[in-house]
Amino acid sequence: MGTASRPVVIAGNWKMHMTCAEARSFASQFLPLVASTPGDRTIVLAPPFTALEAVRQAVVGSAVTLASQNVHWEGNGAFTGEISTRMLEEHGVAYAIVGHSEPRKYFSESDEQINLRARAAQAGGLIPILCVGESDEQRSSGDTERVIRRQVEQGFDGIDPARLVVAYEPIWAIGTGKTCAASEANRICGLIRSWVGHPDLTVQYGGSVKPDNIDEIMAQSDIDGVLVGGASLEAQSFARIVNYQPFPAA
Numbered sequence: 001m002g003t004a005s006r007p008v009v010i011a012g013n014w015k016m017h018m019t020c021a022e023a024r025s026f027a028s029q030f031l032p033l034v035a036s037t038p039g040d041r042t043i044v045l046a047p048p049f050t051a052l053e054a055v056r057q058a059v060v061g062s063a064v065t066l067a068s069q070n071v072h073w074e075g076n077g078a079f080t081g082e083i084s085t086r087m088l089e090e091h092g093v094a095y096a097i098v099g100h101s102e103p104r105k106y107f108s109e110s111d112e113q114i115n116l117r118a119r120a121a122q123a124g125g126l127i128p129i130l131c132v133g134e135s136d137e138q139r140s141s142g143d144t145e146r147v148i149r150r151q152v153e154q155g156f157d158g159i160d161p162a163r164l165v166v167a168y169e170p171i172w173a174i175g176t177g178k179t180c181a182a183s184e185a186n187r188i189c190g191l192i193r194s195w196v197g198h199p200d201l202t203v204q205y206g207g208s209v210k211p212d213n214i215d216e217i218m219a220q221s222d223i224d225g226v227l228v229g230g231a232s233l234e235a236q237s238f239a240r241i242v243n244y245q246p247f248p249a250a
């Protein structure tokens, strides 16, 4: 739920969705719905690279901040398909998602590469949103904590925790409709913060976050925001997530 020293960050990861025209249409519907959102909630959109500029122009004067879905560690060079912090800066990007389970799975990204991406993001003035999480199989075999701890230890080397957001995204909950129980997500987010060793670290939960579970998720003491996939593609649904209403403390 965030605290005075742990900002709330609600981010929409559009993945490989949205043309420029679709992104503009989203923005025109979404912005009026978040015009009165409390200012202590940071609203982030991560469009595909091709729609970054369209979204930047559409959100001028609003509270919406931009993220990229990836970043390379070199400033330029022969790295087909990659993008650098310098290129992202031109489009007003403030955050960079790194270590998402999709590139980890489909492109065999290693913790070492993810660490290079995160370090480059910070060196270039971006805040990495560093994703960690276990697979179904790893959870079933009791390996959840060991896997995440390894991702934290290897992926976070040399990273300044004061300029970092971590997203706990259990792989089995991504795009499946199976949300991790809020209390379990809370437990893992708390463990991640303790392993990183920085009490003010913002830790998000991600994986099938929807309008109907956001209030319970954001009521958890160790969850400071969410990283949303599918439900961030529709203006009404993402606005409801941004405008969450945490349950009062029991």
Ligand code: 13P
Binding pocket: 013, 100, 169, 173, 174, 175, 176, 177, 206, 207, 208, 209, 227, 228, 229, 230, 231
């Ligand atoms: P879903 O919200 O669609 O499960 O995706 C989560 C995610 O991967 C965000 O990065």
